[in-house]
Amino acid sequence: MTNANPPLPDPLLDVPALAGLLRDDPPPVLLDVRWRLSGPPGVESYRRGHLPGAVFVDLDRDVAGPPGPAGRHPLPEPDAFEAAMRRAGVSGDRPVVVYDDADSTAAARLWWTLRYFGHEPVRVLDGGYRAWSEAGRPVTTEEPEVEPGDFRARPARLPVLDAAGAAALARTGTLLDARAPERFRGETEPVDPVAGHIPGARNAPTLGNVGADGRFLPPALLRERFAGLGATGGAEVGVYCGSGVTAAHQVLALTLAGVPAALYVGSWSNWIADPANPVATGDA
Incomplete structure (x- = not known):
């Protein structure tokens, strides 16, 4: 018996693969979600240098709801997440690549949340910003002009537990x-x-x-x-x-x-x- 659904792409990609994708027209939407549980907010790291074309996404504000009895990082409301992803340029079936500093902790939460809300073509840069910069790839402090996307949040596409x-x-x-x-x-x-x-x-x-x-x-x-x-x-x-x-x-x-x-x-x-x-x- 064959599976009627095509297999999903590998959720990871390395630096050379991302460099190749960024030459596509259009390239994937590139999201920087660097974040620290304590210490300076990730946006400061973003402003000091990021991958060309990357848009910063705030994990606390954009990828989670307000802290409370539901947890410190509960699911965001669908409308709020939809608006945040549209601001970042996420659209339709356009591929998305997410990265953080190095270990993919924050990137994996954004990877999961996008898929939970129905956006399947999303991958994580393995090794994150550190792998990109150590490979001698270009970084920039220039923030891109973002064309708003048309992402539509369709929740409950992945299993969750209470x-x-x-x-x-x-x-x-x-x-x-x-x-x-x-x-x-x-x-x-x-x-x-x-x-x-x-x-x-x-x-x-x-x-x-x-x-x-x-x-x-x-x-x-x-x-x-x-x-x-x-x-x-x-x-x-x-x-x-x-x-x-x-x-x-x-x-x-x-x-x-x-x-x-x-x-x-x-x-x-x-x-x-x-x-x-x-x-x-x-x-x-």
Whole structure:
């Protein structure tokens, strides 16, 4: 039996491939989503230098809704995300390429959000701005004039979890926690007011998906990594983190490994908003 739907393109592309695409007419829409959980906002990095033609997208303002009980980075409202992507020039089926500093953490959240809202032709520059600049490719401080796009937000195109769904999946499938081990164990919590993890979750730190250069590990190594955690193509898999950003990176890594996964967008920051939700600590 053949699949009636054509396979999606590789979600990653490297520097030479992007350089070739940027010579197309028209080129892909290029989005810079550099972001830091703490420290200077990403727009400052953008203004110091970015890929020619890139438009800055603010992760906190454009790719997430206002923080609150739904989490620190909940899904944006469809109208708000649609407007933000139109301002950035996203249109119809025109390809989009997203990048961040190096490890694709923020880029993966924008990759996931665009696909959730129905825009399939989106890819991530593996290694981000660092890979581009270290390859000697041109950068600029000039901000492009953007022709507004006609992007239309069509939500619910990817699977998501809420708190009840995450709790159920931790019992019946594989729920991965993408945070650092010390946060998973509850030894420290630098961001949220409660430390620990969802009972039954398994720790799979996002940084384990990439090498020292910020590029993703080969798919075979990612498959091996996730198989050891019970995340295989035959399992029901979900991912969460602190606020749904690094968990999107985990979904991208799982995609490279051939494992579909649902994202708990509200993640830990939503889980602990309800004091009735249990909290586990330690490695178990």
